[in-house]
Amino acid sequence: xxxxxxxPMTLSTLMDEWPRGAVEAVAVTAWTAxxxxxxxxxxxxxxxxxxxxxxxxxxRDDLVGVMRESGEAGGSAVVVGSDAVRSSRHRRELAQEAAxxxxxxxxxxxGTDGTDWVGLATACQALTPGPxxxxxxxxxxxxxxxxxxAMLGAPAIVTGPDFRLRAFSGQQxxxxxxxxxxxxxxxxxxxxVAYLESKGLARRLRRDxxxxxxxxxxxxxxxxxxxxxxxxxxxxxxxxxxxxxxPPDPARCRELxxxxxxxxxxxxxxxxxxxxxxxxxxxxxxxxxxxxxPDSSTAAGLGLFDTPVGLVALAPxxxxxxxxxxxxxVRTGLGITLASLHSRAVTAVVDGAVYGLLPLxxxxxxxxxxxxxxxHLLRVVTQLLDRTDADGVLxxxxxxxxxxxxxxxxxxxDADRVIDxxxxxxxxxxxxxxxxxxxxxxxALLLDAARAAAAHHGGLDGPVSxxxxxxAERGTQFVPTLRHYLxxxxxxxxxxxxxxxxxxxxxxRLGRIQALTGLDVGDPEARFAxxxxxxxxxxxxx
Numbered sequence: 001x002x003x004x005x006x007x008p009m010t011l012s013t014l015m016d017e018w019p020r021g022a023v024e025a026v027a028v029t030a031w032t033a034x035x036x037x038x039x040x041x042x043x044x045x046x047x048x049x050x051x052x053x054x055x056x057x058x059x060r061d062d063l064v065g066v067m068r069e070s071g072e073a074g075g076s077a078v079v080v081g082s083d084a085v086r087s088s089r090h091r092r093e094l095a096q097e098a099a100x101x102x103x104x105x106x107x108x109x110x111g112t113d114g115t116d117w118v119g120l121a122t123a124c125q126a127l128t129p130g131p132x133x134x135x136x137x138x139x140x141x142x143x144x145x146x147x148x149x150a151m152l153g154a155p156a157i158v159t160g161p162d163f164r165l166r167a168f169s170g171q172q173x174x175x176x177x178x179x180x181x182x183x184x185x186x187x188x189x190x191x192x193v194a195y196l197e198s199k200g201l202a203r204r205l206r207r208d209x210x211x212x213x214x215x216x217x218x219x220x221x222x223x224x225x226x227x228x229x230x231x232x233x234x235x236x237x238x239x240x241x242x243x244x245x246x247p248p249d250p251a252r253c254r255e256l257x258x259x260x261x262x263x264x265x266x267x268x269x270x271x272x273x274x275x276x277x278x279x280x281x282x283x284x285x286x287x288x289x290x291x292x293x294p295d296s297s298t299a300a301g302l303g304l305f306d307t308p309v310g311l312v313a314l315a316p317x318x319x320x321x322x323x324x325x326x327x328x329x330v331r332t333g334l335g336i337t338l339a340s341l342h343s344r345a346v347t348a349v350v351d352g353a354v355y356g357l358l359p360l361x362x363x364x365x366x367x368x369x370x371x372x373x374x375x376h377l378l379r380v381v382t383q384l385l386d387r388t389d390a391d392g393v394l395x396x397x398x399x400x401x402x403x404x405x406x407x408x409x410x411x412x413x414d415a416d417r418v419i420d421x422x423x424x425x426x427x428x429x430x431x432x433x434x435x436x437x438x439x440x441x442x443x444a445l446l447l448d449a450a451r452a453a454a455a456h457h458g459g460l461d462g463p464v465s466x467x468x469x470x471x472a473e474r475g476t477q478f479v480p481t482l483r484h485y486l487x488x489x490x491x492x493x494x495x496x497x498x499x500x501x502x503x504x505x506x507x508x509r510l511g512r513i514q515a516l517t518g519l520d521v522g523d524p525e526a527r528f529a530x531x532x533x534x535x536x537x538x539x540x541x542x
Contacts, residue, residue: 010033012031014052021109022108023106024110025105026091026094026098027096028104028106030104034076036049037050040055040185042186044069047073048074048075049074050074050076051075053075055078067105071100076104078105079106079108080108084107141166141263141270146170147262147330147332148169148262151336151384152242152245152256154243155242156240156243159188165182196212205236208229211226211248211253224246225242226241228260230263231264232267233268235268237264238267240263258335262332262339289408289412290409293406305402305405307360309357309408310373310402312358313353313416313418313419314354314385315352315419316394316395317392317395322393327349331347331354334384335347353416356381372436374399374437378398382396385434392433395433396434396435397415397435397437397440398414421443422435462530463513463533464534466516478509481509481513482534486527486531
């Protein structure tokens with residue numbers, strides 16, 4: 001059921017949330033009737049106060065009984081297919097029954113089919129409370145499944161141990177009719193369950209972690225299916241089903257198992273939340289990133305520091321605002337990626353950024369013939385961004401390799417500084433989405449210097465800054481002239497060519513620069529100071 005208890009919702013606002021033109025009103029006694037939940041009608045247990053019941057396939061005779069029972073239970077509305085209210089006479093009779101029952105009657109628009117029920121169900125799921133929505137702060141199973149589907153590039157559903165539907169992702173329009181039927185009826189069809197049982201696949205899903213691939217079959221739709229068994233806390237929780245997925249290679253299998261683990265953890269977390277338990281490991285990692293060092297038993301429980309640990313940060317670019325729901329989806333994607341590399345990898349959302357800790361195998365340590373650990377982690381995360389963040393919302397940075405819990409906050413600071421540098425780059429030629437701390441260390445120091453100058457001295461006040469003021473006032477080109485001269489290591493002919501001026505013109509400008517500011521470009525120390533000031537002047541905080 002989609003619960004809406006955390007926000008005021010009425011029939012009127014619900015109709016605004018649904019796809020335009022998808023649902024028509026047959027009879028509505030009060031558009032202000034409260035909506036406390038949306039569910040597919042399955043049994044009398046679904047008849048609750050404020051419920052909106054989705055009733056695909058319900059005939060006219062049964063519909064009258066459901067409306068009466070819903071009204072007696074304080075329900076708000078019943079939604080039926082267009083076939084149930086096809087004739088004008090039926091519409092009038094059902095409208096009268098709805099008025100007597102004090103419940104609204106809505107129908108899908110004429111000419112709709114099962115695909116429209118799926119679209120309606122998807123819109124309902126979008127109303128499910130999640131991070132940053134309806135005042136809640138925890139990640140829902142639907143959010144995780146959405147992130148997994150986006151990560152793997154295939155629509156997904158999750159069924160429980162009894163093959164009843166637990167959650168489904170967006171993009172279900174890409175799935176086949178069998179998948180649509182699962183969403184509408186809220187369970188895997190009996191013929192599908194019978195096939196899994198007869199082939200021993202259901203038993204295999206319950207007992208181990210092997211993936212189940214089903215080639216296109218008439219009973220299973222026209223697309224291949226892949227089942228990922230979900231296990232957590234030594235319990236079988238269900239199956240993650242993906243549509244249109246080819247038989248996976250070993251690397252893809254690791255990624256799929258990691259995706260399954262993310263979904264299983266979410267399902268287990270929901271159960272723990274209902275019983276008052278919490279995900280202590282995630283809380284400890286968040287505290288560690290903030291600089292709160294764990295005691296010895298907690299550190300041992302994290303299982304991270306038997307080997308060096310790499311750290312990566314993902315954060316929004318400057319000018320981009322991301323809500324908690326988005327960050328949690330990013331965390332899920334990063335968690336799947338890192339878990340496919342090491343089972344003890346862990347992620348956390350801290351202060352508006354997503355962090356990942358990855359134990360590094362011995363082969364990832366920096367020695368001849370091996371990839372540098374920071375670059376290895378950056379390459380993996382860059383591939384993740386290329387696949388899941390086409391809009392370029394996120395930036396990524398890696399910190400130093402942490403060899404103890406004490407070094408994790410330092411690695412986080414490194415990664416934060418990398419992202420800070422990436423945000424500060426304004427020239428299109430300098431823009432990058434990801435970098436290591438080694439690549440940006442000098443630039444980070446310069447950024448710190450520029451900020452210190454702005455904070456303590458009101459900004460830069462050296463000869464280059466004075467030249468910039470003269471250029472702005474008189475329309476001269478002294479700063480570009482000095483920059484090209486220094487970048488050309490004092491080669492007048494090369495600098496003049498870059499400026500498209502005669503060498504004598506360049507020499508004259510250099511003389512004017514010295515006369516105006518006292519800067520002697522023949523002095524090595526003066527040249528170095530001018531080069532630093534030029535770089536500071538180009539930073540947005542200078």
